[in-house]
Structure formats: structure tokens, C-alpha cells
Amino acid sequence: DTGVSQNPRHKITKRGQNVTFRCDPISEHNRLYWYRQTLGQGPEFLTYFQNEAQLEKSRLLSDRFSAERPKGSFSTLEIQRTEQGDSAMYLCASTSVANYGYTFGSGTRLTVV
Amino acid sequence: GEDVEQSLFLSVREGDSSVINCTYTDSSSTYLYWYKQEPGAGLQLLTYIFSNMDMKQDQRLTVLLNKKDKHLSLRIADTQTGDSAIYFCAERDSSYKLIFGSGTRLLVRP
Secondary structure (H helix, E strand, O other), rough: OOOOOOOEEEEEEOOOOOOOEEEEEEOOOOOOEEEEEEEOOOOOEEEEEEEEEEEEOOOOOOOOOOEOOOOOEEEEEEOOOOOOOHEEEEEEEEOEEEEEOOEEEEOOEEEOO | OOOEEOOOOOEEEOOOEEEEEEEEOOOOOOOOEEEEEEEOOOOEEEEEOOOOOOOEEEEEEEEEOOOOOOEEEEEEEOOHHHOEEEEEEEEEEOOOEEOOOEEEEEEEEE
């Protein structure tokens, strides 16, 4: 197992376009988290899944953001009608009920121009 | 609400010890974490401590927890230039998500 994988690593998009990011967690981890990190800040929680169920969403997550984890394995995060303020690093992490460590992927850096 | 605070910057000489401090507000936090982030990279888990422990040591890393004062520290012994990075403190809240501080940038001078 190679850890948590995120694709793409970088994405540049024009304002108003839709983008989708993918996260593949560690295979035995049933919890998956999305975070957003802007320059000079710590990661901010967006949403998390236990298996395929989305259990919590942050107030930061506007209705332009949607996340899915259809079969309890990989997850996607879609941003519709992107805005310049969406430019950030989007991080995915996974863990399991029996594991207290949260493993992060390398992130997807989004630039909205 | 939950809040985690860290000092912004620390500069040490190579070979010295580094101590990075963190305060948190959620008294129900059961686990507290230290992560390292190098430029352009994701977060690397360094260590975590359960809230009923006072101290945890792992090679060059020592974590001290003062639960009464809600204060956490990370000591790095014999700091090396490769330790230069941003260090994040995080608490796990009651819904199992991590709440992060803004990070402490550690600069190790040769």
C-alpha cells in the first residue's frame, strides 16, 4: 500500500469552470476526510465520510462544493463555478476506527485564474 | 468553539534542541497530534499522544502534555537542517475530525 493518493497534483482552471479532485485512501481505512489549506494557514476541515456515508460537513462548504464516496473506497470532491477564493491546497486524509493516526495525501493544488 | 494556537516562527542553530508550543481549548480532546509539512507537500504524521499521558518519547521527539493548562509541546533533540519545515499541532474533537493550528515555521541555521 502506497498511502493516500490524490489526483491531480495541480489544477489550473478559469473562474466559473467546474473541477473534480480524486482521493484514494489507504485500503483498510473506513474514514476519509477532506481539508482545505490556504497559504500560511493550517488545514481547515471541509467534510468527512465513514464508509460511504457523509457524516459531517463544515459551514465552510458552500453549496458549490460536493463530495462523494460511492462505494466506501475512493472519494471525489467537486467544485462548481469556481471562484478565485477557491484557490488553495485540497488535502485528503484517511484513518480507521482502530487507528488513531490520520494519514494525509500530498494534496491537490488548485489555482483559479 | 475549538481553537488551537501556535507561535508562528522558531529559529534554532543546528545541533540545538527545538521546542514548539501549542495551546488548545477543547478539554474533551482525547488525542493530540504533531504533523510536519515541507514546502509543496502534504502533512507527515510525526507523533500523537493520548490525553491521559503526560509525555511520549519517540527517538529525537518528545511530546509533553499539560492537560490542566491545555498545553502541548514538541521537543526535537539535536535539530538538523532537514528538520526545517512547518509543524502543525492538532486536536481530535468529539466527532473524530482534526482541528489544526496555523503552524510554526522552524528554521534550522547551520
